[in-house]
Amino acid sequence: MASVGFSYATARLHARLAARMSAQQWVQLEASPDLAHALQLASRMPIAERVHRLNSDSDVHVVEDVLRQAFARDVEEIARWCPQTWRKAVEWFGLLPFLREGAHAINGGAGTDRARGATEDAVTWRDVSLHWREEWDRRASLCRKPGDLAAALAPITGRFLGAEAAPGNAIPRTLGWTWEAMEQHFLKVFRMYGAGPVSVFAYLSLGILDNERLRGILVNRVVFAGAA
Numbered sequence: 001m002a003s004v005g006f007s008y009a010t011a012r013l014h015a016r017l018a019a020r021m022s023a024q025q026w027v028q029l030e031a032s033p034d035l036a037h038a039l040q041l042a043s044r045m046p047i048a049e050r051v052h053r054l055n056s057d058s059d060v061h062v063v064e065d066v067l068r069q070a071f072a073r074d075v076e077e078i079a080r081w082c083p084q085t086w087r088k089a090v091e092w093f094g095l096l097p098f099l100r101e102g103a104h105a106i107n108g109g110a111g112t113d114r115a116r117g118a119t120e121d122a123v124t125w126r127d128v129s130l131h132w133r134e135e136w137d138r139r140a141s142l143c144r145k146p147g148d149l150a151a152a153l154a155p156i157t158g159r160f161l162g163a164e165a166a167p168g169n170a171i172p173r174t175l176g177w178t179w180e181a182m183e184q185h186f187l188k189v190f191r192m193y194g195a196g197p198v199s200v201f202a203y204l205s206l207g208i209l210d211n212e213r214l215r216g217i218l219v220n221r222v223v224f225a226g227a228a
Helices: 007-018 023-030 035-042 060-081 084-093 096-108 113-119 125-140 146-161 179-193 197-227
Strands: none
Touching: 007 060, 007 179, 007 197, 023 035, 023 197, 035 197, 060 084, 060 197, 084 125, 084 197, 096 125, 096 146, 096 197, 125 146, 146 179, 146 197, 179 197
């Protein structure tokens, strides 16, 4: 598989992209009055596999854990589709949306092995974010044009790392992006770069956005039900 570069990975990702949630499906899901209705709708949508372990009694922690595990499985599968030399970079990128959880776990004295592995000896958010950035830069240096990769991913790295860990002047241009604007950015990047690492990480960024949006919908329904 590695001998064909990223062709295999991007072919699989094009198929997945065609099966993503549509704008109309997101609107329908967001209109759900409660968790039970949201899960019933989701079971007939492209996200069905992500939510099949949830039910109307699931609490916030269960929702977050199930979605985190689903995203981690996606990352691991996509990494296997990529050339061997890039698999560790894909896995490392997949930690990005969970770094703050890792920092909180370390400061609180508890956490998952995944969180501990991502942050190792770090004890503050600044340490965690800089550690992730330094290791990411090392792994992403495999790219022929690392500057293109950094610019393409600036909206998502800026969203999770903030300005302190950002390369150059990338962050001021990306702060405050809406979900829709970020989605359009990564769709454009995915199609622009063809069979290569930039497209793979653009697709992973879309996966992060989708997971974030789904988490927000489901968690809000759990919280509102508890407050009723």
